[in-house]
Amino acid sequence: MKISFSQCIFELIKSEPHLTDAEVHARMSLNPDYKIASGKSLLYRMVTVKYVHRDKNGRLTAVISNYAPLPPYKPRPKKKAKPKATQGYVPATGLVAAAKIAQHRAQELKEAQLRGIDPYRDQYQYRNSSDMAHKNVPIHIGIEPKKTFWRKLRELFSD
DSSP states (O other): OOOOHHHHHHHHHHHSOSBOHHHHHHHHTTSTTOOHHHHHHHHHHHHHTTSEEEOTTOOEEEOSSSOOOOOOOOOOOOOOOOOOOOOSOOOOTHHHHHHHHHHHHHHHHHHHHHHTOOTTGGGGGOOSHHHHGGGTOOOSOOHHHHHHHHHHHHHHHOO
């Protein structure tokens, strides 16, 4: 009767307890047909089905008295991705800050007009959007955030 490698590994661990994985592989590698990758997989399965116990130092000890064939491998079911909650549109977080900046700028413009200064004098120096980047002005925002932004401005400045 031919003995399988899994049974041979189990018998080795049972006859000589407290071997490490490396010691089991070293002894089993004397057989030319033995593959270390398969042996690692078999040892892992024996530990997971509780035929063999691995202590915190990595020593292996047989738990059951007689070898039984390993049960078929059943992969764990994959977790299903949770559907994304769509409760409605949430405005971008920077819109409130942009509205405050716009409110502050409007206040500056009113004060400049009262003093007789050209309120748009700072804007003449800007050539493109990268020149305005240091002013924290929201330049590139989508359609929905723009609608929310302008609605907030209308709420703030409606007189």
